[in-house]
Amino acid sequence: MCRIPRSPVVHRRRQQGVALLSVMFILVLLTTLAIYVGEADYLMLARTGNQRDMEQGMQLALGGEQWAARVLQRDAADNETDHLNEAWNQLGQPVTVEDAQMRTVIRDLQGGFNLNNLTGRDEVWYPAFKRLLRLLDIDEGLAEAVVDWIDPDQQRTHADGAEDLEYLLFEPPYRAANRPMVDLGEMLLVNGVTEEILTRLAPFVTVIPDNRQTRINVNTCPPLLFQAIAGIDASAAEALADGRGEQGYESMEIFLQRPELAGEANQIAEPMVGLSSDYFLVTNQARIEDLNLAVDSVVKRNTASRRIEIVHRAWGFM
Ligand SMILES: [Ca+2]
Numbered sequence: 001m002c003r004i005p006r007s008p009v010v011h012r013r014r015q016q017g018v019a020l021l022s023v024m025f026i027l028v029l030l031t032t033l034a035i036y037v038g039e040a041d042y043l044m045l046a047r048t049g050n051q052r053d054m055e056q057g058m059q060l061a062l063g064g065e066q067w068a069a070r071v072l073q074r075d076a077a078d079n080e081t082d083h084l085n086e087a088w089n090q091l092g093q094p095v096t097v098e099d100a101q102m103r104t105v106i107r108d109l110q111g112g113f114n115l116n117n118l119t120g121r122d123e124v125w126y127p128a129f130k131r132l133l134r135l136l137d138i139d140e141g142l143a144e145a146v147v148d149w150i151d152p153d154q155q156r157t158h159a160d161g162a163e164d165l166e167y168l169l170f171e172p173p174y175r176a177a178n179r180p181m182v183d184l185g186e187m188l189l190v191n192g193v194t195e196e197i198l199t200r201l202a203p204f205v206t207v208i209p210d211n212r213q214t215r216i217n218v219n220t221c222p223p224l225l226f227q228a229i230a231g232i233d234a235s236a237a238e239a240l241a242d243g244r245g246e247q248g249y250e251s252m253e254i255f256l257q258r259p260e261l262a263g264e265a266n267q268i269a270e271p272m273v274g275l276s277s278d279y280f281l282v283t284n285q286a287r288i289e290d291l292n293l294a295v296d297s298v299v300k301r302n303t304a305s306r307r308i309e310i311v312h313r314a315w316g317f318m
């Protein structure tokens, strides 16, 4: 992640903003808890303590999701760009509500390369992904395997690709998905992807489970992605990241006219970049007694209408 120097004034304002958001958060959670207790009264006698904790934890996590949605709506009302110094990116402090502990984190999914953009061997995303693989010292053939995993047909795009014919020979056998990926974990099913490779890729890629290609937000992405999307070197990428300052780039014109993108680099990067984000990953963790649960919610925010939609939700219990 890029770290941007903070001025004391901006930092103080942000702290006040975060304090206000925390109060909103507790109010939302207390409301959720009250609803939970009311609805659950008649079930209490029949359920074990663990089941009760589970229900309560799930309600709290959903309350956290609701709160995160409000934070994102509020942000859209305040400004039209998204950068790392905004309030939504400052969450993560544990909050105690009655006997439960809650933690909410929002991550910008457009701060990474959306693997679902790889719908074919196009002239934009496909070469950029190959550049990213080279930068991470991963075999470039993986690009073909990802394209085949997502594209709807059964034709291998290249000798390094893989479709049903290959996957059905695996032990146990399975088929290519032939549709957009649902989450990053699905990458482990793609031919050639090991846990070690996925760990190397994970800080730079995301999976947005929707049927559209998404641009990379230049105000939130790691500097290495500048190298991948514009074909520039590491020092130029660091300079581009530094150029974001406290508030991020405010217009595409300012970004594309940066000296680091002189020549062809700005034309290469232009179709892939943006200054704001529509998709976020909201993670809510709840701990009650011995129960730990988490829910990852992919949230789609329409910047103009500020409408929030939950695109995908995945629960985890520990
Ligand atoms: Ca914003």
Ligand SMILES: [Ca+2]
Binding pocket: 147, 148, 149, 150, 151, 152, 153, 154, 155, 163, 176, 178
């Ligand atoms: Ca396919």
